[in-house]
Amino acid sequence: MEINIIGGGWVTAKNHGRMRDGARPVLTAGAPVLPSVEDIFSHPPARYRRFDAYTRLGCAAISLALQDAGLAHADRERPVGIVVSSVYECFEVDLAYYETAGEDGGMFASPNLFSYTLPGIVTGEAAIHFKLTGPTFTVGDSIPGRGYPALATSVDVIRTGTCETMVSGWLDSPGDRLETRVRGVDRIRGAIFLVLSSGCKNNVLTQLRIKDSDLVTASGAKLRSALDLFE
Amino acid sequence: MKEVYIAKSTIITGIGDTVEENWGRLSEGRSAIGTIHHFDTGRLHYHQAACVADLRRKHTENHICVLMERVLDRIKPVPPKTFIIWTGIKGNAEYIESGQKKDMLHLPAQYRQWVADNLSIANNGIEINAACAASTVGLALGAQKIALGKYDSVLVCAADLATRFVHTGFSALKALTATTCRPFDRRRDGMCLGDGAVAILLTGSDTARKAGSKHPVRISGWGISNDATHITGPARDGRGLAAAIQTALRMAGIHPDGVEAYCTHGTGTVYNDSMELAAIENVFGPRQFPVFSIKGAIGHTLGAAGGIETAICRQALEKKSVPPTIGMENPEKEAMGRVSSTAQSFGGQNILTTNSGFGGVNAAILLQV
Known part of the structure; x- marks a missing residue:
């Protein structure tokens, strides 16, 4: 079976871009350089400025991927799913939230920050903004994996026939709190998303194939991370 | 696609240490909700939860x-x-509460490794977070692997x-009840948190047959x-939940x-339960x-x-009965004739269970004998 890749987008500390433009993501430590709001949204999500850094980064990269696939605009809801894989998920905002709950017996805990203490909130914000009603969830990632678990799971979802188009990739945004308080945190921050489809045959950028239960790229190499699709 | 069976399931909640104990106490109308x-x-305005009573909590221990x-x-x-x-979904909470000073697990991948070590099997798998629908989504994706x-x-x-x-988070969102948890009751005013753990082993038909289960239940x-x-x-x-169903x-x-x-998410919050009743009307009509x-x-x-609710549903199929909805006294109009404060019998052939969570996620699973 072949799965078409019809779009890709990324934001890292070094660059941001769309797959169709020919560049590829470069991973380095440091704060991601977010594109301007005008570059990534025709109109930004209503709460975009209130998003935590993880959610803002994820929505920006998802937007670039959907733009690349020609799916960023829609008048009605669409059965497109989103799967995000992440090592640290929303740990940074967890720490920020608990700072607000620490004093006065928790009576001034921040409801807004608490709302973002689940890693799937980014999928919810993107689903609302882009009117996507397919399956949404997050998957644990590993440092070398960077998106592989999300891509592999999305391919399985497509294979079962329950959803034919999935936005899928890697998102990590460890911040200063996490880096100073938790030992051994990887400092690479960024987000890379691909749009996978079994139904859309137009504007295909590359393909994923299933070979002996492995995912392989168009060149026949075994897929190890989302970066491999930008070869 | 291949058939998927539930080979084994075990749970711990505030009302019991096994599926059978939970079933018995649910049938008796007992609740674990009490003062924290x-x-x-x-x-805070909210003081109750359904805790596992014999969990002797120490600030230095990981109780998950x-x-x-x-x-x-x-x-x-x-x-x-x-x-x-x-x-x-919140395995880092105790670590954060302890000031990150203790040698506690805090990443989902660490819990998976810990499970593999405990079972003495290879650490092969994934971690799924789908908010309060996480184990339902996990069961769906697990079934997908086998299928x-x-x-x-x-x-x-x-x-x-x-x-x-x-x-404190749900308190800040005013999602908790200051009285008691009353799913689908007209006076419901919020949910109560609870301690819980679950493990469900899914298998293909060959393994299920070899295990010789008396009541093989299939995820259909x-x-x-x-x-x-x-x-x-x-x-x-309720259109999102209806779509999942x-x-x-x-x-x-x-x-x-x-x-x-149908085993609902049924949290006892005003909006969740209303949404579920709307989805029921949408899918099943009157x-x-x-x-x-x-x-x-x-x-x-x-x-x-x-996962806990799926284990209870498996038991419900065996008993051909669903447990009472504890806390509900005066049902919402759309719940009348459906939700009951007493046990209800049914055919025992199939049962639906669903969960919904923050981020807008809904997940549905159908079990069939």
């Missing part, structure tokens, strides 16, 4: 592992090539606790959707009239059939909720 003692709630160890002890042995899916022929056994496991982290369909409406509130018309029904090849009983929630007895166990 393990952290100070004095300055304490609960999981008890659950895993009862599911052993599992096949050595089992794929592990960890679906606990596609990628694995013959998958262990879906989760534990979550009524921690200070989570309690599943569906996952997003409301695309709000991150902390459900779509009022309809996907599961299509996969199972069952007409809505064929669903005999038909009256047994619908229930167990959160008035065990509280909301977050990522573990869907």
